Amino acid sequence: MSEPVIKIKDLTFTYPAGVTALREINLEINKGEVLAVIGQNGSGKTTLVKHFNGLLKPSRGNVLVNNNNTKKFTTAQLSRTVGYVFQDPDDQIFMSKVYKEIEFGPKNLGLKGSELKRSVKEALEIVGLWDLRRKHPLDLNLNEKKLIAISSIIAMKPEVIILDEPTTGQDHHGVKKVESLINELSRNHTIIVISHNMDLVSRVASRVIVMYDSRILFQGTPKKVFVKNALLNKTYLKPPPIARLAQSIKGFKRDVLTIDEFIDELISNKSRSSKSH
């Protein structure tokens, strides 16, 4: 792996009201990673990622984005490098046309003329909303509104894209779309995704961070994380359905996450047990 995009050193954060939401976090996020952050609400997930684009500044410790200390920059300045898609699209949509909504971010960054047009067009095409560009955003359904929110960040061409619970309010197809979008974006971006959807996490993440009680409880690839049942239980998280099934079967490998892996394991398990008889 190459040089980390985001480096977090001894980060502790206490809200003005006195609640400490993060304790001594150390973390490096590498270029091209798809990093999933999981844990219950209140465990510190959102507080952590809000440090990546300077919405929050450390009470102690430092956060470096491309070796720049976030303490010296505003969120607007950091938004060139780190894009943050909020959970509820209704918290950001305010324009009367989809096209204009997407334009807002890159315009703030000073893009003009053909360069502006090109990034808006690309951003709308990646999420598949180009044909809806003249619609009023509020006439669209929840799946489409979520895509507007993601697209409006893509148009700013940040290196890192943070997605905060991208599947909330989405139907099954919305979830699938978000999944394929993450896979596509990960070719040119570093992705950080907060999610309660373990199915999604197991399929898209290259690394999973489990947050608990303001700390990183443990981390690793989905295969490593979703077999640690004792630790997962402590955080009230459950592995995805296929992993739970595999883990309940005697003699099965425990780190089976997908249907295809499951069938492969079933076949090799059968041949192993027929040999032993």
Added chain:
Amino acid sequence: MPRALLISYIDKDSFFHKLNPVTKLVITISVIILIFITKSFIHNLIIFIFIIPFAYYSKLTKQVFMPIKYLFIIFVILFVIQGLFYPFRETVLIQLPYGFAIWTEGLIYASMISSRLLVMLVYGYLFVLTTHPGDLVSALRKLRLPYIFGYIVLATLQIIPRVQSQMATIIEAQKSRGLETKGSIVKRLRAYTPLLGPLFMGSVQNAIERATALEARAFSAKCEKTSYRETIIMKKDKVIMVLTIICLIIFGVTSWLL
């Protein structure tokens, strides 16, 4: 901050807490009437000092004085402006250069206003600190004030912080899209649309949902309403109310005559 001042009921087991909200309202209003009858700020200061036993018996001695710091700037402004420009000035206290002067009448007037503000603030705040909003609503309801009035007062206080936190989220979301909210006035004004648009739409949506929740709880049922929180006017309430009004008359008359 408005939230901290408006709903800051602190649950304590004290004599004052247990009084009927109406009794406490009578005391508070009597004190406010009294300070507008008095002609000298010294009387007001005496009334102000009387808050100490009240606060002590409510087990809230420190808390009662907390909001005074918000008045400090107002006091300074009052004293400066009235001291220099009081319209009925006669006696120079200190002569300043360029023909300015600090006038005794101005300072007295400023002390009068300041002491009134001070008294209203601490007594009003003690009322808020010791009166459960639900009890107040229930007591007002018994006085036959419209039911909906009580709900609006209480719910508004509770919902203000929700709107504030929604606003905070919207600001964060738009900052993340490169919006600068600090800087020149033009920049700040420009930041308004991206913030107020989502706030307005969100508030409308929330209002619809909350209206639905209210209807689901029979809010518009046309029958005699009852109260979960009980507020009875007890003997001690009656005694205290009568005493308060007697005190009001005595202090009022003496202060007027002195």
Added chain:
Amino acid sequence: MAIVEFKNFSWNYSGYRSKVLRNINLSINKGEFFGIIGGVGSGRTTFCSAIMGLVPHLYPGNIDGELIVDGLNTEKSSMSDLSTRVGLIMQSPDTQLTGAGMNVEEELSFGLENLGTPRKEMIKRVKKMIKLIGLESFKYRNPFELSGGQQQKVAIASVLIMQPEILVLDEPTAQLDPLGTTLVFNLIKKLARKGITIILNTQKIDYLAEFADRVAILNDNEIRKVGKTREVLTDINLLKKNRIISSDFTQLSNELINRKLYKGALCMTLNDAKEMISKVKRG
């Protein structure tokens, strides 16, 4: 015995020509656990609101046909009459708190105050409800300061206290974390066992697979299918046609059948799948 009956029911909002619910014919039985599934914009939320009488009492528009809920015609009855028969729970935990209560007990009593329930009776019911829902340690907390899952439990309790026969839940866990989701589904399960009619709209078909008696698919504002839970949730083609993705267990069993590793019925739950695998391993 039918407790909710849609008779050729259609609805369009004022100012919109297109119907948000079209020719719904459906009856839901007393004590049944009934699931609703479908994509975004399919009309599921309107379906739920209609049972509570929000359509037409809160939203203006036109009804064709009729909807009978526990003997009342929703169009002709007031919402406060309906509120003692139907409890409605929506998605967002926060906006369902009325703001009328400074603590959980008071929030629960709000509906009863409005109905003019005598104070003694109110106290009794609040106590009972707090025990049933398992909120003892939260009863003096401000409901706005609870977690989403706890808030949703308070919302359920505060409509349940009005003793409705029917509980309608419109995506009650969509905004909750896994812990909150578990809390709320456990409560729903408990209520279903007590015989309350449950109508649950959710994307989480794994839960419906375990608990629902029947499931309806809504798509494009029409009912596309009503049937026994197993019949509906294991019909992969039907689900696909209606933009619903079947459970991982169903997909797994389907794949095993395609690869000729398994002969038998499609799976729906974790237990089904365990049984299937032991069959496959045996032989």
